[in-house]
Amino acid sequence: MDSTKAEVGYSHGGFSLDSTGAGAVSRGFDVFRHGWQTQVGDGFPLPTFSRATTGDFRVRSRVAKVRDVAITDLDSASVIRTAGTPYGYADQARMYVVRRGVWSLGGGPDRAEHTVPAGQFLLRHGPPLHFGAAPHTTVQILTLPSAVFDVRLRNRSFTASAGSAEMRLLLAHTNMVHATVTDLGPAGVHAAHGAMIELAKAVVAGRFDDAEAALRPPLVEAAKVLADSHLADPELSAAMLAGELNVSVRTLQRAFTVAGESVTSYIRHRRLEEARRALATRSRLPSVAELAAYWQFSDSSHFVRAFKKRYGQTPVEYARSVRAAGP
Template sequence: MEDVADPALSRGRTIDFKTNINLTARQIQETEHLFQDWEGGPLAHLTRLSIPNQSAYPGFKFSARGHLFDGLLSVKVYCDSLAGTSGNYLDQDPVVADLVTSGRIVFTGKEGSHTVTPGRICIRDTKASWEFSCAPATHVRVVRIPRHLVFSRIGSTRVLNQAYLSDVTAPEVRFLVNFLESIEKSSTELERSTSAQSIALDACATVFSGMLSDSSVSGIQDHPNATVRAAKNVIERNLDRNDLSPALIAQMVGVSLRTLHRSFAESDDSIMAFARRRRLEKAHGELVRMGSTAKVSEIAARWQFSDASHFIRQFKAFYGATPAAYLRNYGSAGRTS
């Protein structure tokens, strides 16, 4: 295990933060306190950590790299399967944002459970304490900021009891990501100027407080376009699953089933109509690519159509011809062009 960063040393200056853990299955079984080096460090809000038994073989990897200054931590993390608690019910527990790029993290608190999938962000006050579980091979950008800086701008603990969830395409999330990238590129300037550090810290606290305040009266629950975008992203990544359903999609997006249906009611598609169309388009691409070697029954099964005849009917209704006739016409068009 390697850990480079001491919060006391970071005051007044910018430092690189780097942590690496690489454990074999034997080390996991024989070591009692795997994460004790994190106590008192930038990741001290993570407690009661455990590696699920089913994920212990062949080992466990965790890495984080980024920057830390004056309590603001911004790191890119890779984590294998891990479970624990985020927060200690203490005033000094930070406000934390997790922007997932691959894998999945589930946070469960008093206000409910939230599943953060690729392309989603979750911002929460860790004083409220959240149980979490991280899927294997998860990549996530973690941003941590002192709680008092956010609280002073909101002034309401009720707001901080809730989590902010959104899609990465939301304007405020894009602004946050761009802002963090600019901080990383300006680490040398921040190292030289405490006033620049103060400005960056204040700006980040303002962005966080604004997003959390909005979540108390709006957020993704009441933004149909954001919910639909997030749901479509989930559907795209899970088209080959035979258990894909509105309930599963709602769970993975982090909204109620009722909210999901209500959001799609304001769009041109129903939830599963969009999924069927995308499956047809994927099957169509595969059919054209394979040409005469294509096996309709295999394509139908791969894209979760109940049987070949059902797939043929759906294909004809959408493309105006059966798969076989479509391929003949497609081949003829290719030869005459």
């Protein structure tokens, strides 16, 4: 189970669980509850679950928290059913995105029952509802501050297709958050949180206009987080990032251009930055050829020219100046 990094102003953490294997079922729910309480926290209280669920908790799950947003992925091999919902955190909204099976909710003030089949999502604004699912159901639950959405949605629920471009982009981003949440620093937490908020708003708005200014910043930030985790990958490119984020290359490039740079220049500058850090911090000075190869420059000459243009010194000159300065 991953450890949480929680600091004032950018609380975040995550954990994963697979209780579908032999020997894991009897303690599966206790492990899940402990992970939730220690990694996610009191801002997102767990509901009370039925005895049938706690006694036979066969799920694959991953949970991430980024400030006031929580992402819960559940892939269940057993029945999941609540026996009561907690109080005191009604000022939240939940988005249930069903990928397989059927997710059911009910027990709200209006007593309405909601059934969400695969390929649909339900947004609930207000107090949580009882929920349940048959075995072999896969769902993502995104918990957000209610202020994200229009006041006209208050204490209401609505269902829509989960196949929109907005939803594909949101799901791509939440997958990245799951993969990186425990390693994010303050800037990464801020970017990941902002992107989720803006993309969730775009899903509800029911439109994705790649010329809309409000969506460009979160798209750029999501691309940067993804690029930063693949800087040494020879396949890293605008096309790869666009594919992972489920947008066109043109859309991604336009968003970066508005932000004042290109995708290619961002990747090159970040690679140079990491190369410079290696020259300044490693006890063994890496060779120019090693750095050029590792950070995906075509050859040593190209790397040296790019480094000098960026920092005003060749890599060797920079390394010597750092060592001459000393601690």
